[in-house]
Amino acid sequence: MDPNVTALPRRFAPPRPAVTPRVAAKVWLSVFLAANVLLVTVFFVAGGLSDRPLISVGRLAGLYAAQAMAFQLLLVARLPWLDRRLGMDRLTALHRWTGFGLLWLLVTHVVFIVFGYAGLEDNTAAGELVSLANTLEGVLRAIVALVLILVVGAASARFARRRMAYETWHFVHLYTYAAVFLAFTHQIAIGQSFAGSPVARGYWWTLWLSAGTAVLAGRFVLPLWRNMRHRLQVAAVVPESPDTVSVYLTGRDLDRLPARAGQFFLWRFLTRDRWWQANPFSLSAAPDGRTLRLTAKAVGESSAKLRSLRVGTRVFAEGPYGAFTTIHQQRPNALLVAGGVGVTPIRALLEDIAGHVVVLYRARTPEDAVLLPELQKLAKTRGAVVHVLVGPKDQAGPHGPVLGPESLYALVPDIVERDVFVCGPPGMTSAVLRSVRQLGVAGVQVHAERFSLAA
Structure with a gap:
């Protein structure tokens, strides 16, 4: 960490129950x-x-x-x-x-x-x-x-x-x-x-x-009630890169919406051509009681159209969903591993998670590292460490594969004493999970969630 940066006092997680x-x-x-x-x-x-x-x-x-x-x-x-x-x-x-x-x-x-x-x-x-x-x-x-x-x-x-x-x-x-x-x-x-x-x-x-x-x-009842209560609408649409966009939403009584950093919603933007489409996007910033933010990469027609949303568009959101939150944190410190646009829930978790945090951000090119400036700014504010790992997926470093067990240990020597939160493409996520298992990180300390929807 830069010695010239004044870190915020380290926050420690409250005592965890014996049964997770x-x-x-x-x-x-x-x-x-x-x-x-x-x-x-x-x-x-x-x-x-x-x-x-x-x-x-x-x-x-x-x-x-x-x-x-x-x-x-x-x-x-x-x-x-x-x-x-x-x-x-x-x-x-x-x-x-x-x-x-x-x-x-x-x-x-x-x-x-x-x-x-x-x-x-x-x-x-x-x-x-x-x-x-x-x-x-x-x-x-x-x-x-x-x-x-x-x-x-x-x-x-x-x-x-x-x-x-x-x-x-x-x-x-x-x-x-x-x-x-x-x-x-x-x-x-x-x-x-x-x-x-x-x-x-x-x-x-x-x-x-x-x-x-x-x-x-x-x-049916809970989503309808929450949407009638909060009345979400688009407040701003901000391009983050040529193929990534952030959508800010406002509404009523958002401080009463039980959303946590790391969770996602099924978003329906109520326009003529997309009201029937529900897409899972994570919150890319911790809920502050006034606004919500999602950040999405244009990987399909639906996400590509987010850039054309108009301010004031009504939004029907189902959720929040997901267990990728700090309620599962078991150790005082944490390692957050993000890949590509999987940085969105990681970026939100960095605001909410307790203790000292190390962030590993895997991206194919520097241009693919969306939200990196604000991630680094947030890390500097709270005394976290960010490592950006740029290169092709088969890239190897001095300790072997960049997300292999030897490389992870070199970057985070106390990894077995940390909670590990992983979000990224399936291949990357699986590689990290294999590595942390080989390093002996306890299963209760490892947290990963893929966007799979029950019908």
């Missing part, structure tokens, strides 16, 4: 799921087993599938308590794997039920499926629900997801709600636990109503 917020959320979700699985199993056994093992397995798979659907609704509800602790990327990953588990449970349910009844009726599997659809209420609806789930599952496969615009992918996922409704009516019509036990019926109604209420509150 992330661990608390994971434990809560695990206990919630395990308790519900146990209850469903008890209800299934109490309802009586079929003489045909195939039918019993099929029924149990169907009950677990119904439970997985309700759990999926909880994961996509974007509840603030969960999102602040786990982050949308982790919730999305859990949602994805739960979705594939749900798909296999539904397939198991259909296959075992059909083959079980086919053996009982001495019928072919195809003939039995047609017979069940024609004779039992709700079976046809269940078949339609399965087809919809299969379509959504296919759209969620990596090869398909990479070829689809977010808006298209999101629209396809809306069919999941129709599938959930159809599956629920099927369960009401012929589900054994509904028909045989008032206690089980009460449980299923409570579970489904709670899940539906969570989605309604998190995805």
Whole structure:
């Protein structure tokens, strides 16, 4: 640090609880799921087993599938308590794997039920499926629900997801709600636990109503209420580089908006040609209660059009989202690692994070290092150290790859005693995470979040 710079007094993080917020959320979700699985199993056994093992397995798979659907609704509800602790990327990953588990449970349910009844009726599997659809209420609806789930599952496969615009992918996922409704009516019509036990019926109604209420509150009521309250609009549009722009927003009672440095919103700019597009952009400055700022690079048509926004344009913002915040800080000091436009949440965190801070800013060229002047000015004010690492992604320094373990240790010898916050392109982020693991940084001290959206 420049000895001529007068640093602000170092701020230290308050004592952290023994159980981190992330661990608390994971434990809560695990206990919630395990308790519900146990209850469903008890209800299934109490309802009586079929003489045909195939039918019993099929029924149990169907009950677990119904439970997985309700759990999926909880994961996509974007509840603030969960999102602040786990982050949308982790919730999305859990949602994805739960979705594939749900798909296999539904397939198991259909296959075992059909083959079980086919053996009982001495019928072919195809003939039995047609017979069940024609004779039992709700079976046809269940078949339609399965087809919809299969379509959504296919759209969620990596090869398909990479070829689809977010808006298209999101629209396809809306069919999941129709599938959930159809599956629920099927369960009401012929589900054994509904028909045989008032206690089980009460449980299923409570579970489904709670899940539906969570989605309604998190995805619709809360965003609408916040936007009616704060009435965001564009206050200024400032070019930061030839392909990067900052958008400043104002509104009412922004001091009551529960946003933190490091979080992001889904922004909808209410113009004629883009009101239907929602884009995730991080806050590039810590919220001050008067304005919000986002900074975006023109990597697509939507972000490129930000430069043409007019002052006064109304904005509908969903959020704040993300666990990339100081509530997860475990150590008195921190290392912030940014890559490209990933500097935006890092720049905001530098205002809010406690203790002594080292910032590593990775950019391909000096021109790509957006927000660098204000990052350096802010670092000088609060006594932080900034290292700018410019060069191609395969660049090597005197200690090997510039973000390899040896290079990180050379730049930050006390790295194992710091929290590490990483934001940048997927390849860079993965490289840094591998390096800090090799250096022995504890997992609870490492924080990275990718912008993955649960449908």
